[in-house]
Amino acid sequence: MSRERYRAAAAVLGDRAGTVVEDAVLDVEDGMIAWIGSYTDAPPYDGELTRLAGLVAPGLVNAHCHSPMTLFRGLGEGLPLDRWLQEVMWPREARLRPADVTAAMRLASAEMLRCGVTTSVEMYVYADAVAAAVHETGARAIVMAPLLAAPGWEHLGTLEEQLERAARQAAEAETDPMIEVGIGPHAAYTVPLDILGRAGELARAHDMMLHIHVAETEDEAAELEAEHGLSVPRLLAEHGVLGGRVLAAHCVWLDDADLDVWAAHDVAVAHCPQSNAKLAAGIAPLRAMLDRGIRVGLGTDGPASNNNLDLWEEIRLAAQLARLRALDAQALSAAEAFWLATGGSAAAVDRPDLGQLEPGRAADFCHVDIDDVAFIPVESPSDLLTHLVWSAGSQHVRDTWVAGRRVVADGVCLTVDEAAARAEVRERSAALAR
């Protein structure tokens, strides 16, 4: 592939410092970023140049998601987490078939791509169907092979069978550069500890990500500790789950000692502020995590508990809740908040090849309209970043590229027939309700 050059009004790099480059050039070669910087410093180029009136930003990385739950958006409104799972979600999910998951994931990918989200960590049943749908849309995903023993989930097979399937999927996925496979034991309250330990072994043996829900609600954390005499992080450490590439979702109810366990084992966190707020789980100790050097990314969680896949909303809410928890407007800066969804999320999901506009990383990026009132005024380049976090959002994303390929143009997803996808999900959702 020859080099392609984009020239934009500005580039927000997605690094922790919040660097913004004015009059920026982004060069793409073989799906990778070959050069990024100021137009005046750009290397010689004699190809065609694509002018972008707005700013370019990295494709966002959604660090925790159950995207096919698009089928169940908004159902069980107002119930606490345990009742919502047991009374509304699990009975419906027991009726799910792979074709439902494919249809919902296809629509969810289109939604994410239109939002400028180019990578998601997917944890759901029928991982093959999830991976196939993502691949078809041109997005990237880290797809967890599920591991769950709960009523209604017997069709997943025994936990032994689930472990074997996970190992097989990991081996097969190595051929697809857009899809990575991990293993996703649901939680320490739904998967026996010995099986969790074996999942940890399997993950380390195959160098796979292990992704698990941890301490989402106060009750869950307290009940596990009462039963085992150890907090969830210590329990996981004790049973050999940690030590590999572990990503823990939520982590709302962790104390300082628990965070020390995370730091000691380099466990990363998928922070899901909107889900935690809607379901009244609590406010996770984000600032304390970051201060310990724990890798943190942002996740939407599933559209049934969010209720959409718009990661921009998580950026703003992460900053708001960190500030409210500390009663300190300096508790999370706009730059750090944006980094949490880009470079920070990429680090959290152990993918240093994604998440920032930097040579050598993947050419996953989006083009954001800055002509709107949300971007007035701009006194210094850093104001663009402030506006991205505090006044703009996914509605300002015009175009999205993944691996250098344009998948969204002027707000329209090019890889999915969205009208057809919507109609199919409506039908399948209605059928699952019966």
Added chain:
Amino acid sequence: MSRERYRAAAAVLGDRAGTVVEDAVLDVEDGMIAWIGSYTDAPPYDGELTRLAGLVAPGLVNAHCHSPMTLFRGLGEGLPLDRWLQEVMWPREARLRPADVTAAMRLASAEMLRCGVTTSVEMYVYADAVAAAVHETGARAIVMAPLLAAPGWEHLGTLEEQLERAARQAAEAETDPMIEVGIGPHAAYTVPLDILGRAGELARAHDMMLHIHVAETEDEAAELEAEHGLSVPRLLAEHGVLGGRVLAAHCVWLDDADLDVWAAHDVAVAHCPQSNAKLAAGIAPLRAMLDRGIRVGLGTDGPASNNNLDLWEEIRLAAQLARLRALDAQALSAAEAFWLATGGSAAAVDRPDLGQLEPGRAADFCHVDIDDVAFIPVESPSDLLTHLVWSAGSQHVRDTWVAGRRVVADGVCLTVDEAAARAEVRERSAALAR
């Protein structure tokens, strides 16, 4: 004016119970709602019918705003409230001229109308300029005559002169059905108590709204109490400020006894969750206010501390923060959250003629696209309301009417040349920065 009929896929009425009518008819006559209900029950009609593919909802009511601060959006990012006011905002505001305010208010009105916000409570300097700009855009506003003694604000004149001006503006505004004038003493820490008492007298004499900031930050509340030996609500009661049509913004740091003072004097509250979060002020006791029967509406606060005028974001955040404060997913329902921005806000700003789709109220309404993925699935009509609160937003508002007049069509504001308005605000903002 003859009757006009709209037929929409559904109508969300904006009442506290969260009523949703499927296949709805909305009849408008002389700028008022003449009939609302199910198509099958609609009265005979032989005029032209306008079909709306989505749902109709009441125009939202923004209960607390400093819209012309569009000029200063995002500036002073990350500073605590006192430094942000004293170091960034007040020096710039001291250079403001009426033409700056007119230009900014015009653009802000366009932004709000595109979001489906049809009424705002405006508290800013040069109230005449604010009112004129709102009038020009076809929106409604309750415009506060300012009352403030602070460094940089000497151009407002003495407090005596400000009081006289407020009385004059109230008398003049009675001729404009779209603009109501109130009096807006900034706060108990910026206006002497005797002047606050006289503002209360003036407001009661003219039956004007009195709008004031109360207990936004912990320090402000504590310092006033330390100085006077009374909490801010008791202080205001003591000095004759209460008893009329009083709307208090923020009210983050009020305890039960303070809320009893509000209830006893029928003081309404403008709850501004996003501003309170961004500036790390705290989480207001919304549930406790509602449980006491205190009238509460939602406000965006100014775009310099929000940083936009999108009241839909306040709806979701109000629900999230109420649930987080209580750690209870039932602490605020989707229906109540939506009502807070519509019927609830209208009651809070003492305008029972606004905020709900009900015969006899003003025909202020918006048309929301429900074809998007954010509205999938719909199993029962109440799911539409759930989606409005949790997965949709202002980006789904297609058209807006105020007093029966269409002011936004397919996302474009018909009453403001937005490109010109943006250019003018950019220029004026840059000039004020110098």
